[in-house]
Amino acid sequence: MDYEILAERARAALITAAMRRSTLTYGELARAIDFDPDVPVGHHMNRILDLVSQECIDRSEPSLAPLVVNERTGEPGKGYRDGGEPWHKSVRRCFHAWPPV
Structure with missing residues (x-):
């Protein structure tokens, strides 16, 4: 499994999500x-x-990881590390960093 290629694809998908002001579930990102x-x-x-x-x-x-959420809860999974910032604030930082086109 080539994690580097998957990470490049994930980054592109998450930037698109940020520009659309949306999140993706883990399944959608997969x-x-x-x-x-x-x-x-x-x-x-x-x-x-x-x-x-x-x-x-x-x-x-800002990290794009906060944009990936659990389908049932709408929040990040157990592996998410917030870096001391509330999750919703991290999501807003992504939305501001990648404005809509």
């Missing part, structure tokens, strides 16, 4: 990046989102 549907998403998505977050840090951007 489909958007052509993640193998026969493989449980679980820890793989955490690894992908960690890479996306690191890319954002390297670019001095």
Whole structure:
């Protein structure tokens, strides 16, 4: 599994979501990046989102990870680390960083 390629695809999908002022469920993101549907998403998505977050840090951007939510709760999963900022505030920072076109 090439996590770097999946992270690049995830970053693009999440930037699009930010520009649309929306979130994506883990399943929606998995489909958007052509993640193998026969493989449980679980820890793989955490690894992908960690890479996306690191890319954002390297670019001095807010992390895009807060835009990925659980389908049932509408909030991030257990692996999400908030960095001391409330989740909803992190989402708004993404929306401001990537304005609609």
